[in-house]
């Protein structure tokens with residue numbers, strides 16, 4: 032039995048940072064990872080996908096070069112092996128950066144292997160046992176595979192396996208029209224594939240307001256992506272060298288199928304029952320305001336607790352636990368204001384509530400929208416698709432949320448996020464002098480245009 036001060040299961044975006052903090056304080060910690068340091072974000076999520084999005088954007092800019100007065104000698108071509116290699120390098124550099132950092136921490140051991148609880152404060156990895164008074168679960172999530180007849184009999188792709196693809200699919204059929212599916216849809220379309228998205232709901236990215244969701248659909252349709260909404264999957268089968276996806280409204284024939292219908296937590300093979308740690312019916316581990324599970328001394332951080340599905344929410348989990356356990360602070364889950372991006376092009380930057388969420392929560396609201404075609408910076412860049420939207424509380428004079436779907440929207444929305452975190456009134460925000468020309472300079476204008484809705 033190896034004894035430690037703390038055990039960390041999974042090297043995602045929360046545990047390793049806490050482990051490193053504790054190791055820097057001289058505590059003896061062990062980080063157990065069954066695959067790669069950095070978890071999903073570094074190896075199969077944010078980093079490689081955003082590298083691929085950058086390649087896809089470059090292809091699009093090259094295709095549109097003549098619009099900007101730049102002449103190419105012929106249409107651009109995409110070298111998929113080079114595209115994949117570039118994304119791989121981004122991942123490998125980040126992963127090896129983490130490895131050298133952890134190597135430099137004297138009281139931190141890194142163990143590779145699948146770990147399972149065998150008792151409340153004990154886990155086993157490859158027959159070796161580790162015990163500690165504090166255990167931090169940071170095991171993340173994996174692509175969910177829906178129970179569609181025939182799917183498991185075809186060579187389907189997931190968001191993990193498609194990253195390594197070095198060939199261009201002739202026709203990529205994507206099951207699921209939410210964030211991950213849409214990013215892959217646009218990038219593969221821009222690499223040159225025919226792309227069809229099959230979504231069972233009425234709207235893409237259905238968490239968003241309908242006007243934002245429709246604007247996203249408009250952007251993707253203009254890129255030439257086939258969008259089939261309100262289509263129920265019936266079955267998937269091989270069809271010669273390709274596949275056929277059968278839906279209630281007709282069949283779609285493709286060369287490759289990508290499954291992107293959601294993610295499920297990696298908690299089913301963790302032996303949680305031996306530790307007495309509870310999960311909900313979807314497998315997420317319920318936690319309190321400071322991320323502790325129902326068992327004292329065991330915490331669940333990141334995607335596996337169901338309280339966030341992003342790198343920054345996972346990292347924020349680390350910050351909350353570090354504040355309460357190491358720094359004598361008092362941060363908690365309910366303090367955080369959620370923001371996130373959808374990295375299609377142009378991107379969507381989102382913070383706080385949608386208009387619908389604000390209504391459902393009973394706020395009396397004011398709303399303001401502005402098409403990107405009326406944003407100077409977007410016009411100058413020749414990228415005028417999308418819209419900016421702001422939702423405020425008519426009674427408290429505070430911003431409740433924003434959705435900036437447009438060029439630079441992922442960065443510009445930051446101003447609103449900061450204002451919300453600082454609890455600024457809209458009046459104060461309105462009079463802050465912006466920088467010209469930026470997308471963010473329209474925030475005071477949006478505030479001035481707020482109307483009760």
Ligand SMILES: Cc1cc2nc3c(=O)[nH]c(=O)nc-3n(C[C@H](O)[C@H](O)[C@H](O)COP(=O)(O)OP(=O)(O)OC[C@H]3O[C@@H](n4cnc5c(N)ncnc54)[C@H](O)[C@@H]3O)c2cc1C
Pocket residue numbers: 040041042043044045046063064065066067068069070071072073075076077078080081144145146147169170171172190211297300301332333334335339340341342343344345374
């Ligand atoms: C395609 C894609 C794109 C994404 N893009 C973005 C984005 O742009 N922005 C953003 O904020 N988020 C994005 N995400 C989500 C983001 O990657 C995750 O939210 C983030 O990685 C946080 O994960 P985590 O810390 O919970 O754990 P993870 O990063 O998932 O890491 C968990 C680790 O635990 C290990 N593990 C699991 N079980 C065990 C076990 N029993 N024993 C030992 N080790 C184990 C796994 O191998 C893994 O390395 C994306 C995700 C995907 C799939």
